[in-house]
Amino acid sequence: MTAYDGQAFAAATIEPAVRIRDLRRTFTLKGVLNGIDLDIAPGEFVALLGPSGSGKSTLLRALAGLDYEAFGSGEYQVPDRTSVIFQDARLLPWLNILDNVTLGLGRQVREQGRETLAEVGLAGREGAWPHELSGGEQQRVALARALVRQPELLLADEPFGALDALTRTRMHDLLRRLSEVHDPAVLLVTHDIDEAIVLADRIVMLEGGKLAVDIQVDLPPDPDARAHRSIDLRAELLARLGPSQAA
Amino acid sequence: MATLSALATAPPAIRPAARNRFLAHRAARFGILLGPGLLLLYWSVLSFNGWLDPRVLPAPWTAVEAAIELIRDGRLQSNLAVSAGRALAGLALGSSVALALALLSGLTVLGGYVIDGLVQMKRGIPILALIPFMVLWLGIGEGLKISVIAIAVFFPMYIQVHTALRAIDLRFVELAETLRLSRWKFLVRIVLPGTLPGVLTGLRFGTTAAWLALVVVEQLNATSGIGYMVTLARDYAQTDVMLVGLVVYAILGFGSDLIVRALERHVLRWRRSFGR
Numbered sequence: 001m002t003a004y005d006g007q008a009f010a011a012a013t014i015e016p017a018v019r020i021r022d023l024r025r026t027f028t029l030k031g032v033l034n035g036i037d038l039d040i041a042p043g044e045f046v047a048l049l050g051p052s053g054s055g056k057s058t059l060l061r062a063l064a065g066l067d068y069e070a071f072g073s074g075e076y077q078v079p080d081r082t083s084v085i086f087q088d089a090r091l092l093p094w095l096n097i098l099d100n101v102t103l104g105l106g107r108q109v110r111e112q113g114r115e116t117l118a119e120v121g122l123a124g125r126e127g128a129w130p131h132e133l134s135g136g137e138q139q140r141v142a143l144a145r146a147l148v149r150q151p152e153l154l155l156a157d158e159p160f161g162a163l164d165a166l167t168r169t170r171m172h173d174l175l176r177r178l179s180e181v182h183d184p185a186v187l188l189v190t191h192d193i194d195e196a197i198v199l200a201d202r203i204v205m206l207e208g209g210k211l212a213v214d215i216q217v218d219l220p221p222d223p224d225a226r227a228h229r230s231i232d233l234r235a236e237l238l239a240r241l242g243p244s245q246a247a
Numbered sequence: 248m249a250t251l252s253a254l255a256t257a258p259p260a261i262r263p264a265a266r267n268r269f270l271a272h273r274a275a276r277f278g279i280l281l282g283p284g285l286l287l288l289y290w291s292v293l294s295f296n297g298w299l300d301p302r303v304l305p306a307p308w309t310a311v312e313a314a315i316e317l318i319r320d321g322r323l324q325s326n327l328a329v330s331a332g333r334a335l336a337g338l339a340l341g342s343s344v345a346l347a348l349a350l351l352s353g354l355t356v357l358g359g360y361v362i363d364g365l366v367q368m369k370r371g372i373p374i375l376a377l378i379p380f381m382v383l384w385l386g387i388g389e390g391l392k393i394s395v396i397a398i399a400v401f402f403p404m405y406i407q408v409h410t411a412l413r414a415i416d417l418r419f420v421e422l423a424e425t426l427r428l429s430r431w432k433f434l435v436r437i438v439l440p441g442t443l444p445g446v447l448t449g450l451r452f453g454t455t456a457a458w459l460a461l462v463v464v465e466q467l468n469a470t471s472g473i474g475y476m477v478t479l480a481r482d483y484a485q486t487d488v489m490l491v492g493l494v495v496y497a498i499l500g501f502g503s504d505l506i507v508r509a510l511e512r513h514v515l516r517w518r519r520s521f522g523r
Contacts, residue, residue: 064425086427089284093439094517103436104428129517149426 017185021074034209047196050206083146098126136167177215294469337396345404353412399460403452411445
């Protein structure tokens with residue numbers, strides 16, 4: 001059992017990995033992000049929840065530097081070493097697995113690439129083509145590609161959305177384990193409350209273009225207390241998300 | 248019999264579907280020869296029965312005999328070498344210029360404005376209408392011949408590459424952004440491989456175009472090459488030699504397409520596709 005106590009939060013006194021103030025974004029006159037303030041401490045795992053269309057992905061894309069029209073009057077501090085995992089694995093079909101992982105990094109990191117592939121359980125598959133892998137395996141390659149760059153910030157946009165339930169659970173374990181080893185700050189966009197509770201140190205929720213909820217997960221180490229806390233959290237978050245998201 | 252009785256007693260096995268109803272059958276090794284083989288058979292039967300007047304079209308074996316004769320005195324090889332050299336030179340020139348210009352016009356805004364407009368304009372002018380001018384500019388030597396072939400190759404190549412370039416998945420461009428790829432790496436790792444299917448399709452069309460253009464230029468003014476051989480034979484009413492020329496053209500076209508397709512299969516082996 002890994003303890004998700006306030007450890008990561010203790011780091012909040014030092015310089016945060018991400019510091020965003022008053023980020024705004026409009027689409028055809030409709031404000032989607034109306035002044036986002038967000039700090040993420042180094043090594044902190046934050047899950048971003050919100051109903052569909054609430055701007056979760058928009059916020060993530062702004063942090064990933066993929067949105068050239070997000071603006072704001074405040075601060076925008078995102079580490080240089082930021083990796084992104086998309087909902088699709090987004091592997092280049094014409095490169096083998098290892099070349100996909102080390103894409104753009106030069107020859108000297110090939111050994112690290114191999115090691116990272118082994119970490120995600122794909123040792124020995126380096127030479128395979130992406131289309132020869134299952135969806136879950138492809139997403140693990142994407143995870144390896146993100147981690148081999150030793151990111152200070154890992155942005156993940158519903159990375160497990162397209163996977164079946166069992167594969168998803170395995171991916172949760174893998175991501176939790178690896179994010180402890182590599183210790184990047186993580187922002188995980190998800191619509192799955194349970195996923196957020198299992199993985200995150202802290203859960204934030206988008207509502208009306210602002211971050212409305214900001215909860216420390218703080219699951220206690222004792223299994224019973226842990227289960228209780230999960231159920232309480234779940235109910236609380238569900239109430240905020242509204243019945244439309246209950247499914 | 249043994250297998251039959253075994254079948255009768257064995258429990259019903261679950262068999263996978265014999266094949267996907269929508270996918271093409273696995274290609275037989277020399278399946279592509281079937282069509283040409285049937286044509287040859289048809290032609291032989293007609294000639295053999297005397298239904299085909301040899302003055303209209305000589306029999307296949309007449310062509311073979313003429314070919315053997317031409318090979319013996321060395322005319323076929325030397326002319327073929329000259330023709331193939333011209334076609335290859337034109338193909339190389341035309342396709343490399345097309346590739347360069349397509350990349351330039353697809354990747355840069357200014358290049359797009361300048362090059363694409365010109366190319367589309369030139370497309371409307373038939374190459375035959377251009378030849379008189381090209382004779383004025385380039386004379387009637389090898390330069391003209393190779394240039395005409397190169398121009399014929401240029402258009403299919405340019406258009407295919409340009410189309411493929413525009414079809415590169417925007418998601419990969421985003422990926423390149425998040426991985427902070429350099430412009431060079433972006434070109435080499437994403438743009439070029441992404442364009443490769445277009446390059447190969449262009450090469451296939453281009454190769455055909457090269458042989459067609461070759462016929463035109465070699466009958467225009469030449470003292471060597473297959474086209475010259477055919478023109479000369481026509482003047483002496485040697486239908487068998489003319490026929491050999493035609494067959495050689497057909498084999499060249501067919502053979503070069505096979506080569507390009509084999510190249511395609513090798514270079515695009517990362518692709519899962521419908522028709523193998």
